[in-house]
Amino acid sequence: xxxxFRGATVNFATGGVxxxxxxxxxxxxxxAGMDRTVWSQQTRYLAHHGFSAMAVDLPGHGDSTGxxxxxxPEMADWLADxxxxxxxxxxxxxxxxxxxxxxxxVAARHSDVTERLVLMGAAAAMPVHPDLLGxxxxxxxxxxxxxxxxxxxxxxxxxxxxxxxxxMRSGCQALLERASDGVIHNDLSACNSYEAGDxxxxxxxxxxxxxxxxxxxxxxxxxxxxxxxxxxxELQHLEGIGHMMMLEAPDQIREIVLAALR
Amino acid sequence: MVEPxxxxxxxxxxxxxxxxxxxxxxxxxxxxxxxxxxxVDTEHAAGLFNLEQPGHIYSRISNPTVAVLEERLAALExxxxxxxxxxxxxxxxLACATIMSAGNHVVASRNIYGGSHNMLNLTMPxxxxxxxxxxxxxxxxxxxxxxxxxxxxxxxTLGNPGIEVLNVPxxxxxxxxxxxxxxxxxxxxxxxxxxxxxxxxxIVMHSVTKFLGGHGIALGGVVIDGGRFDWAASGKFPTLSExxxxxxxxxxxxxxGHQALxxxxxxxxxxxxxxxxxxxxxxxxxxxxxxxxLRMQRHVENTSDVIEFLEGNDAVSWxxxxxxxxxPDHELAKELLPKxxxxxxxxxxxxxxxxxxxxIENVQLASHVANVGDAKTLVIxxxxxxxxxxxxxxxxxxxxxxxxxxxxxxxxxxxDIIADLARALRASQKG
Ligand SMILES: Cc1ncc(COP(=O)(O)O)c(C=O)c1O
Numbered sequence: 001x002x003x004x005f006r007g008a009t010v011n012f013a014t015g016g017v018x019x020x021x022x023x024x025x026x027x028x029x030x031x032a033g034m035d036r037t038v039w040s041q042q043t044r045y046l047a048h049h050g051f052s053a054m055a056v057d058l059p060g061h062g063d064s065t066g067x068x069x070x071x072x073p074e075m076a077d078w079l080a081d082x083x084x085x086x087x088x089x090x091x092x093x094x095x096x097x098x099x100x101x102x103x104x105x106v107a108a109r110h111s112d113v114t115e116r117l118v119l120m121g122a123a124a125a126m127p128v129h130p131d132l133l134g135x136x137x138x139x140x141x142x143x144x145x146x147x148x149x150x151x152x153x154x155x156x157x158x159x160x161x162x163x164x165x166x167x168m169r170s171g172c173q174a175l176l177e178r179a180s181d182g183v184i185h186n187d188l189s190a191c192n193s194y195e196a197g198d199x200x201x202x203x204x205x206x207x208x209x210x211x212x213x214x215x216x217x218x219x220x221x222x223x224x225x226x227x228x229x230x231x232x233x234e235l236q237h238l239e240g241i242g243h244m245m246m247l248e249a250p251d252q253i254r255e256i257v258l259a260a261l262r
Numbered sequence: 263m264v265e266p267x268x269x270x271x272x273x274x275x276x277x278x279x280x281x282x283x284x285x286x287x288x289x290x291x292x293x294x295x296x297x298x299x300x301x302v303d304t305e306h307a308a309g310l311f312n313l314e315q316p317g318h319i320y321s322r323i324s325n326p327t328v329a330v331l332e333e334r335l336a337a338l339e340x341x342x343x344x345x346x347x348x349x350x351x352x353x354x355x356l357a358c359a360t361i362m363s364a365g366n367h368v369v370a371s372r373n374i375y376g377g378s379h380n381m382l383n384l385t386m387p388x389x390x391x392x393x394x395x396x397x398x399x400x401x402x403x404x405x406x407x408x409x410x411x412x413x414x415x416x417x418x419t420l421g422n423p424g425i426e427v428l429n430v431p432x433x434x435x436x437x438x439x440x441x442x443x444x445x446x447x448x449x450x451x452x453x454x455x456x457x458x459x460x461x462x463x464x465i466v467m468h469s470v471t472k473f474l475g476g477h478g479i480a481l482g483g484v485v486i487d488g489g490r491f492d493w494a495a496s497g498k499f500p501t502l503s504e505x506x507x508x509x510x511x512x513x514x515x516x517x518x519g520h521q522a523l524x525x526x527x528x529x530x531x532x533x534x535x536x537x538x539x540x541x542x543x544x545x546x547x548x549x550x551x552x553x554x555x556l557r558m559q560r561h562v563e564n565t566s567d568v569i570e571f572l573e574g575n576d577a578v579s580w581x582x583x584x585x586x587x588x589x590p591d592h593e594l595a596k597e598l599l600p601k602x603x604x605x606x607x608x609x610x611x612x613x614x615x616x617x618x619x620x621x622i623e624n625v626q627l628a629s630h631v632a633n634v635g636d637a638k639t640l641v642i643x644x645x646x647x648x649x650x651x652x653x654x655x656x657x658x659x660x661x662x663x664x665x666x667x668x669x670x671x672x673x674x675x676x677x678d679i680i681a682d683l684a685r686a687l688r689a690s691q692k693g
Contacts, residue, residue: 015314016505016512037519044517045314062519063494131264142266149266157269159281159333163316164324165524166343167278167336169268174342174489174520250316 001054005082008066012036013055015047024115025088026261028055029079031097031121032187033136033147033179035062038096041163041250042257049258054088060183068186072098072194076105080113089113092261096246097121097218098191108202117203118260120210120253121243123222124196124229128188136185143184144176153214153242162250172244200229208234208260210253212241234260271338271454272555279333293545294326313509313529323532327541331548335474335484338453338554339466342489343524345532346482346544350449350469351377352537353483357445357465358414359535360485360527361499364390367411371398371428373421373661375469376648378447382416398426399590404436413498414443414465419458420450420584420604423644423662427584427591427598434462441496449473449635450604454558461598464491465523472635473605476550476557480543485527489520502526508533557637560673562602567676568669568683572609577617577687579665583607605671606634611690615654615664618643621690622667627674627682639672639679 001012001019013036026046028039036043036055046053058075059066069075079102083089090113095103100122107114135142148169149157156168176184207230211223220237227233236256238249246253269277280291299318301307309315318324328346336344347353358368358381370382372395382393396403398417408415415437417428430446437444443464448456452473458466468474470482493502494515502522505511508530514522532538550557569586572578584595584603595603611617621643622630628639632648642648645657645664654664671679 011516013516016510016517018511035519037517037521040518040521041316044312044512045309048309048312048314063516129264142263145266145268146264149268155281158277159279159330161333163343164318164326164329165332165336165345165528166521167333167341170336170340170489171342171521173340177490178492178520254315 002063003086005085006066008059009064010059010066010082011057011063013039013043015044015053017044017047017053019052019054021052023050023052024261025052025054025091026094027079027083027088027091028053028094029096029099029102030055030058030061031099032191033144033176033184035175037062037175038244039246042246042254045254046258046261051261060180068183070186070190072101072190073105075102075190076109080106080110083113090115092116092118094118094257095120095122097243098126098187101126101191101194101196104196104199104203107205108199111204114205116205116261117207118210118257119207120245121212121215121218122209122226123218124199124226125222126191126194126218128192133185133188133192136188139181139185141177144173147176147184148172150216151243153212153240153248155240156242156244156248168244168247171247198229200226201231203230206232206234208236208256210236210238210245210256212238212243212245212248214240215243215245217243274334274337275554276552278337279330291327291330291545291548293541295541296325297321313512321541322536322538323528325538325541325544328539328544331539331544331551332484334548334551335468335470336486338551339486340457340459341466341486342521344484344486345524345527346470346484346539348483348537348539349481350467350471350483351381353467353469353485354378354381354447356527356531356535356537357467357485358386358391360523360531361443361501362391362413363501365411366391366413367409368393369404369407369412369415370395371417371421371426372396373398373424373426374416374418374447375422398428398433401429401432401436404433408440408442412440412442414445416445416447418447418450419456420606423608423666423668425583425589425603425606425608427594427603429594430458430461430463430598437464438462441498443491450606451599452554452558454555455562455599455601455604459486459488459490464488470547472633473558473561474551474554475547476553476635476637477546478633478636478638480546482539482543482547487521487524487527493522501530506530557673558602561605561671564673564676564679565602565605565607565671568671568679569607571680571683575684575687577612577691579610579612581607581609606668607671608666608668610663610665611667611687612665613691613693615645616693617690618665618667619646620693621686622646624686624689625682626685627678628669634670636670637673639674639682640670642668644668
């Protein structure tokens, strides 16, 4: 689905289903340098289970046009404005990695458009390794390589893609390599410079957080610090799973997300 | 500077795609010799059929043993996914049928495997897909042959019969300038000698029958999806970028993006054309892939010894292999194939068609078969076998002279291979 907003095209995956206004909307927000397809194992399922599932491409990502947005709070304002302008809301927000930061900011500062949060690969601070930031700034293939290496649990580096025939590591790397020059650096810089303050304390809606025990990008300890700040939170733990949990453990994630959204 | 801690090629050859079987602990890849898979309930069945969740339904579409081989080959090539097929030809057909429809056009190297040439030249035109064949070494010829209907550029990493080395980065750039993907048959190189996706190719196919299996006991093919080509942006691939009624209006590029080709090739191509790989063949081929790096290294070493011998033999008038300094692609091979230019070569035998026939009849260790890429050394003399109906002039036009012998160098002790060739060459000259 493609919609016009602020003079640019915003692209969504909707699970191959036409959006039905009578179904509760779910907006899924991808992480740094990625796009809507990271939700490919959930979008279509949710779309056939009673939701208007929309996995968005952020501006300048995937098939969305428009200028990159350079800070997390501005990305959140863009998303909240999108939800209001296009009359989606209030929505259930599902975020991954940088998408979690965006979702948190939306929930904290635009509570009128947020009904519920589901966060995976989440932390209040996401410092980025300087070598990775440098490689991203130079648009080197090393940036996708490092992100891919760190973003998967040890099992995902060998085997076990539940979708027959797909190879996870190159899948992630190809996705990141498709990002236009500057995209990965823009996003990593936004993560690196983001200061959450007491963001969790400002979130009013119910929150579900999913943690992968082998997540090296937002390690369980960092997630725990964030989680401690929420008033009301449900925590789900996935053993042996890394940062790309919606692809590494799609069946578990689908079940958790569906239960949380209902 | 930090480095990505990726598992390396040799490790992936042994492990990628498999973890010990979760129910039995089996360390070897089990042969899931089954046609079908029990559904948990109707909801689960519906979800699988509708591509809402992953899993196995029926072995024409996917099978756990075959999936291990698919994941492993994708890993070795650096592709986002792979679909295995009953044979190399089935892989070639599957890739073509997934991205093209009647009215489309292919630009292909003229120096390709005879079976692939037949499919493009004779069979596909019946379905409305035509091909222009070009000299693979001539970038301008590739450019000139592209029309508005062209949908793919196709070549072999190492061609046939002249072992032409494809300048992959150059031809990939031509393809991409025109919003088209480059598809390569990498059978002769395997991912051990060349990684075409890293060099710019978008789709890689193999006859897994050959070096990947290595043992010559099972047929198989694979289509590997590089995942870098933007099907939607190109606007030329409606099978990937427009809604498909086969799955309630799904648009593969929208849902799966960089993995659209892998998903559509399986969901439509295996489902409808049905050229699936059998689980037993996948098992056999996996045993070969485990030792691919060791075998390819030895193939290359033996080839080098055999070439040295042939070049010094009076009954041999020429030797064609990219490692030979007189080969037109010698320098390119050094650049693109630093680990070696494969184990297939051709040479000219003094005395033409008759001497060729006598040579073949006198080899004892080398096997006279219509195959390449076996662990055993194989020979064929096209002028007296596959091409025996052609006149001397027709043979020359096909690039297969009367004196041409093709050799696929195996893993025997190189001294034994050489002794066998020496004996047969001597016999060939006693007319
Ligand atoms: C380069 C090449 N491509 C494709 C094929 C076809 O493969 P298969 O025999 O597995 O169908 C062959 C087989 O001889 C081949 O040599």
